[in-house]
Amino acid sequence: MAEQRTALAQKTALAHQFDDLAQQHEASNLGMWAFLLTEVMFFGGLFVSYTVYRTAYLAGFIAGSQHLNVLLGTLNTAVLLSSSLTMALAVHAAQEGHTRLLSRFLLLTMFLGLVFLGIKGYEYALEYHEGLVPALNFAYTGPHAPQVKLFMIFYFVMTSLHALHMLIGLSLLTVLAILAWRRRFSTTYHTPVEVIGLYWHFVDIVWIFLYPLLYLVG
Amino acid sequence: MAAVIPRRVYYSVYAILLGLVLLTWGLSYLHLSHPLSVSVALTIAIVKALLVVLFFMHVRYSSWLTWVFVGAGVAWMGHILILTMSDYLTRGIVSGW
Numbered sequence: 001m002a003e004q005r006t007a008l009a010q011k012t013a014l015a016h017q018f019d020d021l022a023q024q025h026e027a028s029n030l031g032m033w034a035f036l037l038t039e040v041m042f043f044g045g046l047f048v049s050y051t052v053y054r055t056a057y058l059a060g061f062i063a064g065s066q067h068l069n070v071l072l073g074t075l076n077t078a079v080l081l082s083s084s085l086t087m088a089l090a091v092h093a094a095q096e097g098h099t100r101l102l103s104r105f106l107l108l109t110m111f112l113g114l115v116f117l118g119i120k121g122y123e124y125a126l127e128y129h130e131g132l133v134p135a136l137n138f139a140y141t142g143p144h145a146p147q148v149k150l151f152m153i154f155y156f157v158m159t160s161l162h163a164l165h166m167l168i169g170l171s172l173l174t175v176l177a178i179l180a181w182r183r184r185f186s187t188t189y190h191t192p193v194e195v196i197g198l199y200w201h202f203v204d205i206v207w208i209f210l211y212p213l214l215y216l217v218g
Numbered sequence: 219m220a221a222v223i224p225r226r227v228y229y230s231v232y233a234i235l236l237g238l239v240l241l242t243w244g245l246s247y248l249h250l251s252h253p254l255s256v257s258v259a260l261t262i263a264i265v266k267a268l269l270v271v272l273f274f275m276h277v278r279y280s281s282w283l284t285w286v287f288v289g290a291g292v293a294w295m296g297h298i299l300i301l302t303m304s305d306y307l308t309r310g311i312v313s314g315w
Binding site: 082209 | 222223228229231232235236246252262266275280294302306
């Protein structure tokens, strides 16, 4: 019975254009990497324009950076790295066929993702109250005010695009958690867990670079 | 199929990553002078990213074709940064341009 079920699961998991599951697995992983390369170009353009303006207006960017909360930024880095660990452990659980452990690690990853977004939202609220949001209530009048404004525009554009990627990641993890709950993954078939894991780790890497560039400029 | 990596590898990588976060944070309180502070913070970020790519994203254990894909991303990012900055950082050095 169990063998029949595994055979059936493999049959339904294998798309007809592939020879076997190993080939399908490799193609899926490379497909996600190709997508991640387009994401490197997407965020890369922002990182390069940030570098250009930072070089031109160093004093203004340092002044702007000092208005951000380094403690919350550091805490969020730790939260996101922890969510990467739980994601890696979810993939491990899938490879080993521990379905319940897989569900638990997926939920834990989602929880840490939500904690990250919560802290980020709290930071946005703090910055709003300080009058640091360009186009909404930018009230900073100290030295280098226009350059500080430019820094804050970079900060909000880059962190909100990152947060959008987190939201997409959370939606994908919700689908994974439902599929895991329905026991759709096995030791032979768990490619979606791995592929979405790659995406989650990539979003983590974007933050790894945003953290020093935005919070530790000074 | 992908290699199953022992769980202690993940825990060790995680411990190093958290150590690096604490290190970056601690260093930010030393108020290092400008070019040094960014260089140190970015070097630590690159090490963290490498650890995530090689271990959490399994690239260390993946096919050569995966390495080519990852390398393409790194090479593209390097090109756009170096070529763009070689323009902006050298303006004014060559007179008459």
